Amino acid sequence: MDDPIRHPLAYARELRGWSQSDLAARLDRVARRRGLRSGTDKTAISRWENGRKKPGPDSQILIAEAFGVPVTEMELYGWPDWLPGRDLPMPLGTAHTVHVLRDAQKAAMDRRSFMTYSAAALAGLAAQWATIETDRLTAALSGRTAVLLPKARDKTRGIFLTYQAKGFLRSNDIEQALAVTTESLDLATRIGAERCVTLVRELAPAFKPYRQVEGVADFIDRLRSR
Known part of the structure; x- marks a missing residue:
């Protein structure tokens, strides 16, 4: 009997009928289209699926493109919840509280469906929120606007x-x-x-022939002053 699929990435592969080697090859093709090198092989994918490592932002962008997932969804849900197959039933446990309640917020609910979200689930939401970023929680409690977007997603x-x-x-x-x-x-x-600043610096030479375009010279000067 086959081993049960334990990770969303493995499940997403199975939905497409891809092996780990197939996925590695697709990531390489996506990277080449962007003028990059993937560096991802079967071993790296195995580590992601076993939970021993998490793909970095660069790799996640390539994975999203390979699976046809919009980057906006990748930013919204975070790894690995944005992978294909997330629309299947998910337990409302301590590891999924924020994700499930965020999905529920998008759906129409009557009184009975709202009541299925127990006090324990809502307490779990509060606990997770409190650990996202202390300064943002403090801002929210003081009535100031708080954007609950982790820095990893900003990056x-x-x-x-x-x-x-x-x-x-x-x-x-x-x-x-x-x-x-x-x-x-x-x-x-x-x-x-x-890392983002370095990537921006690498683009600077491509802008130099266009210094006459409004804003380009100021942009290049800004990079030099950093």
């Missing part, structure tokens, strides 16, 4: 924006490339994501 978005910028540069859409690159740099500066 993922920053990296994705640099990939978008590369695409715009290849198509000579300099103004759009500048806009998303600046957004990535602003985001990276705010959260202290040096």
Whole structure:
């Protein structure tokens, strides 16, 4: 009898009929289309599926593209809940409270369905919220707006924006490339994501021939001053 599938990534592969080697090959093709190198092999995928390692933001972007998952969903749910197959029933346990209640928020509920969310589940939600980021919880309790978006997801978005910028540069859409690159740099500066800043710096040479385009010279000067 086959071993039960224990990880959402393994299940997502099974839904597509892919082996670990198939997925590694698809990630390599996605990376090559972006002018990158994946570096992912069967061993790396096995470690992700066994829970021994978690794919970094760069790898998650490649995985999302391979499975056809929008980056917005990847940012919303976090690893591994954004993988295909998440629409199947999920237990409302301590590990899934935030995810399940977030999904429930999007659905129409009557009084009876609301009552299925027990006091224990809501207490679990509160406990998880309290451990997300202490400063944001304090802001919420004091009545200030708090955006509950973990820094890891901000970093993922920053990296994705640099990939978008590369695409715009290849198509000579300099103004759009500048806009998303600046957004990535602003985001990276705010959260202290040096990896994102490095990726932005790597784009600078591609902008230099377009210094006459409004904003490009200021952008290059900004990078030099960092």
